[in-house]
Ligand code: PRP
C-alpha cells in the first residue's frame with residue numbers, strides 16, 4: 001500500500017492558512033501555492049536514492065554523495081496543478097513536464113479529459129502528479145490511470161488540501177501511489193467541495209471568479 005504523508009512543518013502550515021483566507025487575492029495566492037509546492041518537494045525528496053561519486057576538491061580527492069539519477073517528471077492536472085509546477089521546478093529544475101487536462105463536470109462531479117501530453121520516456125522517470133485539491137479523488141485517479149496507460153510506473157501524487165474521501169478513493173484506485181498532502185481537511189460538502197478548504201483552486205489562482 002502506498003504511504004500517506006501529511007506535512008506538519010510549521011512553515012507549510014502557516015502558508016496554507018494564509019492561502020485559505022478568503023481575502024487572499026490571486027497574486028498572493030499564486031505565490032503561496034508555489035512556495036508550499038516548493039517546500040513539499042524538498043520534504044518529499046528525502047528518500048531519493050544516492051550513489052557514491054569520487055570528486056576532487058581544491059584540497060584532495062574524496063568520495064561524496066550524488067543523486068542516483070532516476071530523472072523526474074512533474075505532471076500538473078490542468079488548470080490548478082499549473083500553480084504548483086514552478087514550485088517543484090525551484091527544487092528540481094531539470095524535471096521534464098507533462099500536462100493532463102481534466103475538469104470536473106459540474107453536474108456529475110466526474111472528471112472529463114481534454115488534454116494529455118507526457119514526456120516520451122515516462123517509464124524511466126520518477127513522476128510527481130500535482131494538483132492543489134484532492135476532493136472526491138476522481139481527477140487524480142483518472143490522471144494516474146492515463147499516466148500508467150502510457151508507461152508510467154514510479155508515480156507519486158502531491159496536493160495541498162485533501163478530503164478524507166479523496167484520499168480513500170485514490171488509495172483504492174492506485175494502492176501503489178504515495179500521497180503527499182499539506183493539509184488533510186474535514187469533509188466534502190454536497191457539491192463535492194472541500195471543507196474548510198479554500199474554494200475553487202483554479203478560480204483563485206487565475207482570478208476567473
Ligand atoms: C479541481 C482541482 C482538481 C479537482 C479535484 O479542478 O484542481 O483537479 O477539482 O476534484 P476531485 O478530486 O473531485 O476530482 P476543476 O475540475 O475545478 O478544474 P479546473 O482546475 O480547470 O478549475
Ligand code: URA
Nearest residue numbers: 135193194199200201
Ligand atoms: N476543486 C476545487 O478547486 N476545490 C474543492 O474544494 C474541490 C474541488
